Amino acid sequence: MTSSPSPQRIRKNAEDRRSEIVRAAAVVALTEGLESVTLRRVAEDLGVRPGLISHYFPAAEDLVATAFGATVAAELDELLPPSEATPLERFRRFFGAAIGEKFDDVSRLWLNARHLSRYRPVLCAEVNRRQDDWHARLTAVIADGIATEQFNAADAGVAATRILVAMDGVSTYVNVGEIPPAAAAFAVTTAERELGLPIGTL
Amino acid sequence: MTSSPSPQRIRKNAEDRRSEIVRAAAVVALTEGLESVTLRRVAEDLGVRPGLISHYFPAAEDLVATAFGATVAAELDELLPPSEATPLERFRRFFGAAIGEKFDDVSRLWLNARHLSRYRPVLCAEVNRRQDDWHARLTAVIADGIATEQFNAADAGVAATRILVAMDGVSTYVNVGEIPPAAAAFAVTTAERELGLPIGTL
DNA sequence: TTGCCTATTGGTCACACACCCAATAACGTG
DNA sequence: CACGTTATTGGGTGTGTGACCAATAGGCAA
Numbered sequence: 001m002t003s004s005p006s007p008q009r010i011r012k013n014a015e016d017r018r019s020e021i022v023r024a025a026a027v028v029a030l031t032e033g034l035e036s037v038t039l040r041r042v043a044e045d046l047g048v049r050p051g052l053i054s055h056y057f058p059a060a061e062d063l064v065a066t067a068f069g070a071t072v073a074a075e076l077d078e079l080l081p082p083s084e085a086t087p088l089e090r091f092r093r094f095f096g097a098a099i100g101e102k103f104d105d106v107s108r109l110w111l112n113a114r115h116l117s118r119y120r121p122v123l124c125a126e127v128n129r130r131q132d133d134w135h136a137r138l139t140a141v142i143a144d145g146i147a148t149e150q151f152n153a154a155d156a157g158v159a160a161t162r163i164l165v166a167m168d169g170v171s172t173y174v175n176v177g178e179i180p181p182a183a184a185a186f187a188v189t190t191a192e193r194e195l196g197l198p199i200g201t202l
Numbered sequence: 203m204t205s206s207p208s209p210q211r212i213r214k215n216a217e218d219r220r221s222e223i224v225r226a227a228a229v230v231a232l233t234e235g236l237e238s239v240t241l242r243r244v245a246e247d248l249g250v251r252p253g254l255i256s257h258y259f260p261a262a263e264d265l266v267a268t269a270f271g272a273t274v275a276a277e278l279d280e281l282l283p284p285s286e287a288t289p290l291e292r293f294r295r296f297f298g299a300a301i302g303e304k305f306d307d308v309s310r311l312w313l314n315a316r317h318l319s320r321y322r323p324v325l326c327a328e329v330n331r332r333q334d335d336w337h338a339r340l341t342a343v344i345a346d347g348i349a350t351e352q353f354n355a356a357d358a359g360v361a362a363t364r365i366l367v368a369m370d371g372v373s374t375y376v377n378v379g380e381i382p383p384a385a386a387a388f389a390v391t392t393a394e395r396e397l398g399l400p401i402g403t404l
Numbered sequence: 405t406t407g408c409c410t411a412t413t414g415g416t417c418a419c420a421c422a423c424c425c426a427a428t429a430a431c432g433t434g
Numbered sequence: 435c436a437c438g439t440t441a442t443t444g445g446g447t448g449t450g451t452g453a454c455c456a457a458t459a460g461g462c463a464a
Binding site for chain 3: 435436437438439440441442443444445446447448449450451452453454455456457458459460461462463464
């Protein structure tokens with residue numbers, strides 16, 4: 001006698017169920033990629049029928065975009081949180097956290113999303129939104145540093161853009177073997193140069 | 203009366219047929235993405251049965267990797283051909299050609315391949331190979347420039363890596379709307395700095 | 405010309421996907 | 435307690451994929 005397949009249906013509050021779905025989708029997105037975020041896959045993880053996911057996300061693409069957005073927003077808050085610390089300290093924290101296994105997963109996710117944006121307009125819009133969030137948050141920190149004369153840069157927005165481009169360039173290699181040291185250091189080096197900091201500060 | 207579906211079978215030399223298949227797959231890869239390189243799709247483009255593609259590429263993944271490799275190799279030869287020109291001229295030609303619609307397609311392809319490498323080991327190996335080709339070719343040009351004192355850089359290989367990372371960073375945005383000017387200029391700026399050239403040289 | 409090799413066909417199989425819909429059961433409200 | 439809303443199920447449809455295979459026919463060599 002196998003354990004009962006628990007055909008009991010548990011009815012939850014709509015909002016709770018929805019966020020539960022998004023959370024499960026986000027886990028799949030982060031660990032296995034956005035292509036693996038399917039109605040079946042998420043339903044299976046939640047021990048629920050695929051039709052239920054369809055009920056909350058009539059178009060599967062919306063779930064994918066939402067899962068991406070939720071994951072990336074959480075990561076931004078973790079890497080560059082609102083804080084009383086000095087801009088320099090915040091940057092140190094930022095680059096300190098931006099290494100290691102977990103960050104690689106997020107890099108993979110960005111790469112994934114940027115490629116998939118080619119085919120999925122909803123995801124594309126979400127990527128643009130989150131990209132702008134990052135740029136704005138980074139620009140604010142840099143502007144603060146310029147105002148307090150800890151940084152030396154002509155234009156905070158331009159500096160933010162360049163730092164982000166450098167980071168995106170490095171994370172491009174996340175799926176293809178080892179990242180050469182010269183490439184890995186490029187992001188930090190770029191930041192130090194753009195912010196007018198001595199080498200080795202960050 | 204529709205035109206006859208031409209059920210006549212044309213038997214070609216194996217090598218010719220094979221390269222014909224790779225060429226068709228490369229076109230699909232460049233215009234519609236590596237995910238669209240399927241047995242059926244390529245067969246349809248050639249007016250042939252899917253089984254025939256299977257005959258030449260028993261594993262579909264091999265065709266995908268081959269199509270990517272062929273496309274990228276051709277692009278490298280076009281952008282950075284063996285030449286009698288000076289290193290500076292070759293760089294000017296390089297960045298001159300590295301803009302416009304066609305190059306965007308190649309950027310998309312790289313992004314595509316780098317993401318897909320996450321799941322497909324054969325493609326991953328091919329990406330690494332082509333990446334090394336690019337790095338080697340670029341390093342050679344830079345080393346030439348250093349030897350003839352047109353460039354000023356400590357390490358040709360490191361300079362090449364940094365320039366490539368910057369370019370990859372910029373091309374990251376190819377699928378997501380407009381590329382901000384500050385980002386677009388970053389690749390050229392990086393090259394000028396790494397090669398010890400005055401701004402605006404390239 | 406005969407006969408072999410294999411390029412090529414035509415079809416099938418199993419799988420995974422999104423989407424749709426009718427039936428059902430849980431929950432809140434009267 | 436009865437009723438209506440809706441979260442949830444179960445199943446079906448259509449499409450796309452790679453892989454596999456037996457039968458066929460084109461071309462080359464003896």
